[in-house]
Amino acid sequence: MSVAVLGAGAFGTALAISLARKAPATLWCRDEAHAAEMQASRENTRRLPDAPLPVSLTVTSDTDCFEAHDVILLAVPMQKMRSFLVQHRAALATKTLVACCKGIELDTGLGPVSVLREAAPEATAALLTGPSFAADIAKGLPTALTLACDPDETGKMLQSSLSTDNLRLYRTTDLVGAEIGGALKNVIAIACGAVIGAQLGDSARAALMTRGYAEMQRLALARGARPETLAGLSGFGDLTLTCGSEQSRNFRLGLSLGRGEVFDPSITVEGAATARATAKAAQVMGLEMPITQTVTNLLDQRLTIADAADQLLKRPLKEE
Ligand SMILES: NC(=O)C1=CN([C@@H]2O[C@H](COP(=O)(O)OP(=O)(O)OC[C@H]3O[C@@H](n4cnc5c(N)ncnc54)[C@H](O)[C@@H]3O)[C@@H](O)[C@H]2O)C=CC1
Ligand SMILES: O=C(CO)COP(=O)(O)O
Numbered sequence: 398m399s400v401a402v403l404g405a406g407a408f409g410t411a412l413a414i415s416l417a418r419k420a421p422a423t424l425w426c427r428d429e430a431h432a433a434e435m436q437a438s439r440e441n442t443r444r445l446p447d448a449p450l451p452v453s454l455t456v457t458s459d460t461d462c463f464e465a466h467d468v469i470l471l472a473v474p475m476q477k478m479r480s481f482l483v484q485h486r487a488a489l490a491t492k493t494l495v496a497c498c499k500g501i502e503l504d505t506g507l508g509p510v511s512v513l514r515e516a517a518p519e520a521t522a523a524l525l526t527g528p529s530f531a532a533d534i535a536k537g538l539p540t541a542l543t544l545a546c547d548p549d550e551t552g553k554m555l556q557s558s559l560s561t562d563n564l565r566l567y568r569t570t571d572l573v574g575a576e577i578g579g580a581l582k583n584v585i586a587i588a589c590g591a592v593i594g595a596q597l598g599d600s601a602r603a604a605l606m607t608r609g610y611a612e613m614q615r616l617a618l619a620r621g622a623r624p625e626t627l628a629g630l631s632g633f634g635d636l637t638l639t640c641g642s643e644q645s646r647n648f649r650l651g652l653s654l655g656r657g658e659v660f661d662p663s664i665t666v667e668g669a670a671t672a673r674a675t676a677k678a679a680q681v682m683g684l685e686m687p688i689t690q691t692v693t694n695l696l697d698q699r700l701t702i703a704d705a706a707d708q709l710l711k712r713p714l715k716e717e
Contacts, residue, residue: 475500574626590651
């Protein structure tokens with residue numbers, strides 16, 4: 398089975414490096430000059446510096462390469478996935494497509510698998526998600542992720558093909574639970590970064606992680622997910638990583654908000670659009686998601702950090 402990774406950002410590059418340690422792999426980059434530069438220099442200096450590309454990895458900008466691979470890993474940001482699929486519909490229509498992004502589409506409130514199923518209905522849809530920083534995977538550090546796919550037979554094939562000596566995949570058929578966990582942990586990470594940036598303390602962070610997890614479960618269960626999926630790598634696991642590490646771009650955006658600093662808008666931060674999309678969806682579904690709503694208000698400068706903390710603390714007292 399041959400695998401191509403489409404999208405040469407930090408995560409796509411790291412996954413391609415990991416796969417190429419096991420068997421020849423292809424990394425597709427939309428920018429011809431950047432692809433040629435990586436193929437020659439054996440490094441993606443723009444997105445993942447200091448991570449050498451194995452000789453078994455080919456970098457190309459030629460879309461003809463899509464045809465040659467059975468399994469395609471889609472490592473483009475969430476808000477770009479639909480247009481990417483539409484643009485390359487003919488070449489991707491019947492493939493096994495593994496979404497590697499984390500988020501909720503702003504216009505529709507859908508996660509990556511639902512977007513895949515709408516935009517490429519004949520393809521087999523899967524999701525690779527869970528706690529991992531691109532730099533860690535590229536270094537070959539021990540990592541465990543969730544591979545979500547239905548039918549499970551295809552999931553088993555993907556699990557064995559994409560696992561390596563250092564990258565251990567667990568399998569689930571609960572695509573909804575996996576996509577919601579991966580998307581919403583980024584929103585909670587922004588909130589956690591904000592309290593740490595504003596020096597509100599580690600206890601406040603623990604409160605946000607726990608009550609944020611309750612919001613993740615509320616939305617996931619309302620959409621038909623299984624509770625145990627949220628307790629796994631794609632939910633609890635990724636929440637723990639992202640809310641506790643300055644390697645996370647979502648956490649760092651939160652830190653900037655908390656410190657009153659400007660954040661570089663060119664950096665991919667999936668939690669921002671996801672917060673807005675989720676707050677809207679929760680309202681339509683009649684779900685209480687106060688932390689998500691608060692993050693949206695902070696991002697849109699409708700609240701200060703002090704007012705945000707005050708509002709959350711003053712909500713009516715309730716049972717846990
Ligand atoms: N960086 C990380 O540690 C991890 C990232 N992810 C997820 O992976 C996804 C991608 O993130 P990163 O690679 O980190 O972002 P990035 O900002 O490093 O790279 C995004 C890449 O997508 C490409 N791209 C954007 N629009 C495109 C289009 N229409 N067609 C083709 N390529 C396009 C850009 O050129 C860029 O190379 C996100 O959803 C993120 O949450 C998941 C786990 C870890
Ligand atoms: O998804 C990630 C860790 O699992 C990467 O987090 P950031 O996108 O916040 O950097």
